[in-house]
Amino acid sequence: GMIANGALVLNLFFTLGILASFQAALTMSGIAGLVLALGMAVDANVLIYERIKEELIAGKGIKKSLADGYSNAFSAIFDANLTSIITGIILFWFGTGPIRGFATTLIIGIICSFFTAVFLTRIVYEHFLAKDKFLNLTFTTPVSKNLLVNPTFKFVENNKKALTVTGVIIAICISALAIRGLSQSIDFTGGRNFQVQFVSPVEPEEVRSLIADKFEGANVTILAIGTDKRTVRISTNYRIEESSSTIDSEIEAYLYESLKPLLTEEIPLEVFIDRENRTGGSIISSQKVGPSIAEDIKIAAFWAVVLAVIAIGLYILMRFRNIAFSVGSVVALISDTLMILGIYSLSWGWMPFSLEVDQTFIGAILTAIGYSINDKVVIFDRVREYINLYPKRGYKELFNSSLNTTLSRTVNTSFSTLLVLLCIFILGGDSIRSFSFAMILGVIFGTFSSLFVASPIAYLILKKRDKGTREVIEA
Template sequence: DDLLAQDDLLAQDDLLLDTSGLDLLSDLDSTSMLDDQEAQFYRENPLIAVLTPYLDNSRQFIPGSTVGVVLLKDTAKVNAYLAIPQIRQLFPSDMKFAWHFQPDGEEQQFIRLHALKSTRNNQPAMDGKYVTDARVGTDPYTGQFNVSMNMNAEGAKRWANLTRENVNQSIAIVMDGLVYSAPNVSEEIKGGSSSISGDFSQTDADDLANILKSGKMPARARIESSEVIGPSLGAKSVKDGMNSFLIAFVVVLAYMIFYYSRRAGMVADIALLANMFFLIGVLASLQAVLTLPGIAGIVLTIGMSVDANVLIYERIREELAAGKNLKTAIKDGYKNAYSAIFDAQITTFLTGLILFFFGTGPIKGFATTLVIGILTSLFSAIILTRLMYERMLTKNRSITFDTKITRNAFKNAKIDFIGKRKMFYVISGVVILAGIASLVTKGLDLGVDFSGGRNYVITFKQDVETAEIQDNLAAAFGETPTVITYGSKNAVRVTTKYLIDDDRPEVDSIIKAQMFEGLQPYIEGEVSLDDFINGQDYIISSHKVGPTIADDIKRTALLVIFASLLIIFLYILARFRNWQFGLGALGALVHDVLIVLGLFSILDGIMPFSLELDQSFIAAILTVVGYSINDTVVVFDRIREYVGLQKKRERRDIFNTALNSTLSRTFSTSLSTFFVVLAIFVFGGDVIRGFTFALMIGIVVGTYSSLFIATPLVYDTIKGDETARILKGAVRK
């Protein structure tokens, strides 16, 4: 119907096409045989001259995806016409055209043109990976060939949803841009078993079955929008974020020199720089897009890279304190640090793999950076630094691993962590209960990603800065919208959830009026509210959008995180040979996540910046989990070692000694990572302030839980008297 509706529009003077140079009419054999009126019509409507609408005898469109029939020799002409902007703008923006895979007619001289709806980002509504089998059969009553296909459990659910949404419509089976079949959906299909019938020959049916089994089934249906947009952070925010990151990175490099001496600090700094070089290089070679989840992965990578170097240095310092010479101390220091490094990194690495293979959207973006970062960190911290020390030792260079200021730092610490555990239980319990109460009564500030909202594309007479537009509209709406560059620098797309639950007919005008007030500094000349709302000079489009984090992505996220926690538990159980360690780690993770969520709910509206939950918050939570488990496993590793070395000591003393011995490492790693995030928080701009605030809370809470929650939980869940040796230690050799 849309195609027919364009016939009259094509004849309008303002849409007459300049076909000079195309010479598309000169080859029309039929033109010379037409009378003058028909020839004039076809010259004014050149597309209809080569494309015959797919109509029945009553001049109605035949149901299905086919919109027209074209001579094979005219397909290039049709493609050329459909590519002309004046032609293309007459059709819906989500309409895509595709040719049938084979010609029709006795002499195979005709071919059908299909009109399809695109999905978001031109991805299929379903992939062929869900099809487990496809085979040719015959209808027992008519004898006609048909094709039956079966799907796996996930595919059956998706297929049921897709067919329910497209009853009495066609779903196209497309491969390499060609439509192989476009069966009509008569009803919702449940169970994953379907039959495609039609006027198939044996060859046609075999081809279709093979296509379905080939691994891809792009059934193009449903798209919300297809746009060219700029970075959501804005040019100024990107620049501020980069500057803040560089400042933090330089301070971390300086801290390593300050704490571990000039030479040892320089080795660690070179390893850290090399790690970043490798990480960015791999991401660039993969053409990965750097998003906030990716930045979160980089921050966690920096923390784990610093931690690996710190673990090695702390071990070397212990060996030197035990009276070993420099060469032996370095050798044994690396050897004895491997256990903690590998346990911490492998635990996080396995989590990253689960998130990468089964996660989607921001989860997969975070996992990609994390997995690559762990591998580059291990290479830089273990192999690269060892080679540099071997080189210095062969030249008899003097190497120290402390300074006068830091030599005795934390050396005589005797904090009674276990004795004070109940006090910390109470503190954590109060914070968690307050957070839960706030979550129940106040809830969280769900962003557009979760709740949906409205999109407005606005143009200005001059270039504008997205961060400034966002600040002005935040004051007008009372909440912070998302503002991104839309194509050119003088156009933005504003996404807001302001009055999203208001269904009054006039709500759109109310929102635009508020927008008009907020954008006054950028509106030039005498522009009235009516001109702003109803004119085309500023607001060029507006529509309501659904949440971008769909229900299936939310469900997948929960399942993936649950699978990651299970993997963590099983790995710790296998490595530490006690389920209590796994339980302590999981308890600490749940503790950390609840506190972050609770504080976000409590502090929302109190802090001078937005604490809205969006896709980047998922990455922040995953970073908290990764950092916390890394910290906890390092502490557990030291407990395991001390149990093996000091079998006759009281369990309480062993736990306290192990915790105190890790304080120097915990302080250095946490302070370095925290400062990176703090610098981004202070200098990175308002756009990412809520994101970095979540990371800061997570680092503090993760460090706290590894010392005051995870280990005490292990202590309390181990049954038996103080002299029972049920903890299985590993004696260090």
């Protein structure tokens, strides 16, 4: 455990060093990418340790188990990291400032984690083993010793139930999207953002009640910024279609009239719209996104998600040379995306934090896709290994064995990543709370789809394709 922690510290050190060499400014989104990269870095350590435990259980000595564990885990770690990097590249290509910062730190963190987890930790172990130290390592603790040891869950036998439940969930999500839709930010609808700072603390609902009447018929969302409750972000698409030269000034005047009860010292309009003079409350920043720009952003976001799924599907096809694994992965990733969108559709309007769908949310979707594929790669890597090792076994036994032997890794990795995301969700502030919420959903749904969507679909395709060759074995 301490060696893995040391690898994480070195990973952080290398990542920050590379960012410093680029003279990059570490923003909140960049910190989120850095923390998430550390959470994902644990996956490599878990994979290696689970493999070493399997070799020890098989009766091998610690030195041989260590060598075989690292060797057998390498392909799964490499594939999982590369698919995450593919997602990061697409994030960087299609994203704007904050998303690019997130993608940059994520890519650098993943590359550094591959180096520290696969190479540096092995050097440490081999150094001490050569001196006849660490010879009694079991890679277990009293708590984990009997946790998910040799599970025998019948995953394949429950394929129909799993796919039926998944189908019902997706149907509910699609219905919610069709009926309620999503709370789209001005990134996708066009509109104006105003950050207004008050002298005294205010509640978002109080601001909304004052503005709603003035901006009748328009979408208005209010989000608290910071922890002092003195700054809010007001987003509205009120009269965004108009192109008059005075429209921006008119909107600011409407905003001033609406917020007068919350302003102090009876400040005039000139002071309220002065970004530098914050006496008594004023607009401190504003942003406008026209309808045509919003449409371009929406199209770019759509293609970013589509290209990420296609790129990952093609890589899985190329790497595993089997269409069943590629189709299973793509269908599972699509189901992950639909379920995240469905939860956002069902939840916006009553959750205690903003669930606006903006470019940051698209970044969260792409990151969730990149993380989700890690599980699929590990499971399919084990299936491929067992197909070669046990050519006389039927697919039912092969898939059940693969899912059960990788279950401990799946649970451990998902749990450790959820801990990181919960820290970001609770401590990261309002600006990235929606992002971390989407990622939490991504980890939960990604784990679910690995076991109950991707694997069943791959099994059914393989069984149908090889009908006649393994059919007798299945019987």
